Amino acid sequence: MSVLDKLLPEFFIKVDREVCIKCGQCVKNCGFSALMQDKDKNVKPIHEKCVACQRCMYICPTKAIQIIKFPGTQKHNDYWKPEYIKNIKKQANSGGILLTAAGNDKPYPVIFDRLLLDACQVTNPSIDPLREPMEIISYLGEKPIDISLEFRDNKYVLKDNIKPNIKLNSPIIFAAMSYGAISLNAHKALAKAARECGILMNTGEGGLHKDLYEYSDNIIVQVASGRFGVSPEYLKRAAAIEIKIGQGAKPGIGGHLPGYKVDNEVSSTRMIPKGTDALSPAPHHDIYSIEDLAQLIASLKETVDYSKPVGVKIAAVHNIAAIASGVARADADYIVIDGFRGGTGAAPAMIRDHIGIPIELAIAAVDDRLRKEKIRNKVSIVAAGGIRHAADMAKALALGADFVTIGTVALIAMGCTLCQKCYTGNCSWGIATQRPELVERLNPDEASKKLINLIRGWSLELKEIMGALGINAIESLVGNRERLRALELSRETLEVLGVKPAGR
Amino acid sequence: MVTIDAMNMDSKQLNKKIKESIRQGHKEIKIINVLGQRFIGNGIQNSDLKITIYGTAGNDLGMFMDGVNIELFGNAQDGVGNTLNSGTICVHGNAGDVVGYAARGGKIFIEKNVGYRVGIHMKEFENNVPVIVVGGSAGSFLGEYMAGGILVILNIDSPKVMKADAIGTGMHGGKIYIRGDVNINNIGKEVVVLDIDDNDYEILKNILSEYGSKFNYNAVELLKDRFIKIKAISHRPYGNLYAY
Numbered sequence: 201m202s203v204l205d206k207l208l209p210e211f212f213i214k215v216d217r218e219v220c221i222k223c224g225q226c227v228k229n230c231g232f233s234a235l236m237q238d239k240d241k242n243v244k245p246i247h248e249k250c251v252a253c254q255r256c257m258y259i260c261p262t263k264a265i266q267i268i269k270f271p272g273t274q275k276h277n278d279y280w281k282p283e284y285i286k287n288i289k290k291q292a293n294s295g296g297i298l299l300t301a302a303g304n305d306k307p308y309p310v311i312f313d314r315l316l317l318d319a320c321q322v323t324n325p326s327i328d329p330l331r332e333p334m335e336i337i338s339y340l341g342e343k344p345i346d347i348s349l350e351f352r353d354n355k356y357v358l359k360d361n362i363k364p365n366i367k368l369n370s371p372i373i374f375a376a377m378s379y380g381a382i383s384l385n386a387h388k389a390l391a392k393a394a395r396e397c398g399i400l401m402n403t404g405e406g407g408l409h410k411d412l413y414e415y416s417d418n419i420i421v422q423v424a425s426g427r428f429g430v431s432p433e434y435l436k437r438a439a440a441i442e443i444k445i446g447q448g449a450k451p452g453i454g455g456h457l458p459g460y461k462v463d464n465e466v467s468s469t470r471m472i473p474k475g476t477d478a479l480s481p482a483p484h485h486d487i488y489s490i491e492d493l494a495q496l497i498a499s500l501k502e503t504v505d506y507s508k509p510v511g512v513k514i515a516a517v518h519n520i521a522a523i524a525s526g527v528a529r530a531d532a533d534y535i536v537i538d539g540f541r542g543g544t545g546a547a548p549a550m551i552r553d554h555i556g557i558p559i560e561l562a563i564a565a566v567d568d569r570l571r572k573e574k575i576r577n578k579v580s581i582v583a584a585g586g587i588r589h590a591a592d593m594a595k596a597l598a599l600g601a602d603f604v605t606i607g608t609v610a611l612i613a614m615g616c617t618l619c620q621k622c623y624t625g626n627c628s629w630g631i632a633t634q635r636p637e638l639v640e641r642l643n644p645d646e647a648s649k650k651l652i653n654l655i656r657g658w659s660l661e662l663k664e665i666m667g668a669l670g671i672n673a674i675e676s677l678v679g680n681r682e683r684l685r686a687l688e689l690s691r692e693t694l695e696v697l698g699v700k701p702a703g704r
Numbered sequence: 705m706v707t708i709d710a711m712n713m714d715s716k717q718l719n720k721k722i723k724e725s726i727r728q729g730h731k732e733i734k735i736i737n738v739l740g741q742r743f744i745g746n747g748i749q750n751s752d753l754k755i756t757i758y759g760t761a762g763n764d765l766g767m768f769m770d771g772v773n774i775e776l777f778g779n780a781q782d783g784v785g786n787t788l789n790s791g792t793i794c795v796h797g798n799a800g801d802v803v804g805y806a807a808r809g810g811k812i813f814i815e816k817n818v819g820y821r822v823g824i825h826m827k828e829f830e831n832n833v834p835v836i837v838v839g840g841s842a843g844s845f846l847g848e849y850m851a852g853g854i855l856v857i858l859n860i861d862s863p864k865v866m867k868a869d870a871i872g873t874g875m876h877g878g879k880i881y882i883r884g885d886v887n888i889n890n891i892g893k894e895v896v897v898l899d900i901d902d903n904d905y906e907i908l909k910n911i912l913s914e915y916g917s918k919f920n921y922n923a924v925e926l927l928k929d930r931f932i933k934i935k936a937i938s939h940r941p942y943g944n945l946y947a948y
Contacts, residue, residue, distance in 0.1 A: 296947035426825055426849075427806035431789045432747045432770045459940045471808050471829040472851055476876050476939040479849050485824045486783055486802045495742070499764045499786075502719055503747030548946075624948065
């Protein structure tokens with residue numbers, strides 16, 4: 201190996217010999233093999249392999265381990281950042297596409313952080329959520345413009361046939377993450393929590409494992425271009441079906457699960473040969489137009505006897521409003537719009553970090569357009585990609601979304617420390633891995649409890665926020681931009697967002 | 705046996721009628737006067753049901769189907785056997801684009817020609833090996849991203865050197881058999897063209913006798929002619945695409 205092939209470590213593992221009791225837990229727990237023990241049981245770090253997943257730091261009983269940035273440094277340069285130099289060297293070594301995982305971490309301005317929720321005072325008073333009922337139950341699916349009732353058997357009944365809707369106790373959906381990208385235990389935790397909370401989880405494009413069949417009522421199944429695991433059984437075992445066209449982290453890019461992750465279980469769940477790459481290119485080769493999309497939607501509806509909502513997931517890109525309008529007219533029941541901060545198990549770094557637009561702008565543009573075209577009732581809008589807390593959720597709803605999805609948030613609740621190495625399959629936390637000894641670290645019951653707590657916390661916070669805004673029903677929050685004010689955003693951005701500057 | 709007259713019915717009505725007949729316990733359904741109605745047989749799971757269709761079937765015939773035996777006397781449009789799970793579809797005529805997209809089981813027999821993107825994303829899984837046989841010629845993008853299964857193009861009454869372009873791009877499993885030859889410039893860089901061996905001959909003999917019995921002639925005779933096999937170089941053609 202020439203010195204040109206070498207890369208400097210990104211992190212430095214400091215082991216405090218004075219404190220270390222040589223128990224070896226850190227060595228066992230590192231999925232990336234960055235720690236070893238010599239014959240005297242002394243812990244030896246291999247700094248080059250460390251990704252700062254922090255598992256060793258959490259596990260060490262005596263807190264003898266510290267992960268710090270590699271102390272060696274290049275000459276200071278604000279333009280040629282160390283990351284860029286490392287990437288250039290990596291590519292010079294392999295000639296490949298730089299791969300990365302999790303969400304876009306570049307310092308683009310965050311619009312959510314420049315939007316403030318306005319509050320009520322005496323003229324229109326706020327509401328006390330501890331005393332007054334706050335309605336956050338949300339329905340996924342097409343809503344009728346009006347309904348007519350009939351008096352029959354001493355009660356009023358609906359006269360019209362309403363398209364299928366799913367009732368969710370909170371406007372939150374666990375984002376699409378496939379079995380393959382994440383472990384079966386992680387999937388089980390999500391499904392369990394979704395059922396417990398009365399919300400939905402999404403299988404992503406990885407098929408539906410038999411162990412999840414019992415959670416059918418709380419599962420959205422995805423149909424992507426590779427059609428992995430898509431069978432009549434799969435479609436019938438779901439509460440809703442979602443056609444995946446695009447993904448925020450990699451708009452215009454398909455999925456690619458490397459063959460080494462396709463073990464027996466993944467192979468039988470995806471219904472593909474073991475050990476082969478699972479290729480799911482961006483275009484569905486039976487969809488080349490809105491008419492083709494309409495046909496796939498119709499075909500899926502026909503397959504499940506029009507009993508379930510069929511949604512479409514698209515990435516937030518330029519012209520998103522026109523695209524969403526087409527999707528709504530193609531008879532989708534809901535549209536997921538995934539912003540450029542959406543997470544991923546693996547994506548080319550250049551695509552993840554430089555393609556797509558922020559979810560805030562996309563949601564506002566779509567809601568606005570659909571209202572102007574008088575078809576807003578035809579679809580539920582789901583904002584996805586980069587929602588971090590309940591206030592982001594409330595802001596997304598005020599901009600025009602009916603629901604938000606949470607992916608990265610759910611993973612963090614289950615233990616993820618955002619080391620961004622999901623694509624290696626070595627996740628020390630047992631989440632983004634198929635290695636049996638790592639997968640078993642994630643206890644589905646324990647992880648689902650964390651998720652349940654999280655959904656409860658966010659739901660309570662949403663109610664508090666609504667109270668402050670003087671709103672007692674979620675429908676009154678959706679698209680209510682009067683409840684938002686912007687701080688230091690350009691006139692053009694405000695125009696797209698439809699939000700007034702703070703002070704007006 | 706029940707007969708449904710599809711005249712003046714839209715797709716939704718026709719499919720409702722078919723499902724009703726299945727619920728009533730009919731094992732054989734005959735549909736006449738089909739004029740482009742879509743989604744016939746979609747998502748039906750039934751291993752001893754036979755549907756016979758007279759007329760021109762519309763798009764997505766037998767999509768997501770699991771176990772049904774469909775025989776169509778007439779032409780089919782796009783998406784025959786799209787994401788087929790199992791079952792048999794036999795078309796006495798031509799079919800359009802995307803035949804057998806992502807099929808992971810079952811058999812599709814097309815008597816005459818097919819359009820573009822046939823057998824794309826076809827897979828195989830455990831004992832499920834989908835088979836598509838086309839009597840005539842096929843358009844470009846044949847068997848792209850194929851991960852398994854068997855695709856046979858017989859080129860009866862067609863030029864013996866296929867004109868289709870981008871055959872087997874991204875292919876990483878399965879086999880394409882062609883009666884005749886391909887131009888080396890028209891195949892994806894992920895595949896190789898080989899002569900068939902004894903094992904292939906046996907596979908083809910079985911498939912062609914089944915194909916022949918569907919259309920009532922001795923298709924095995926065709927094996928006297930030259931056949932080639934296209935298969936993937938690697939199960940992981942893009943394994944070296946990334947810098948880790």
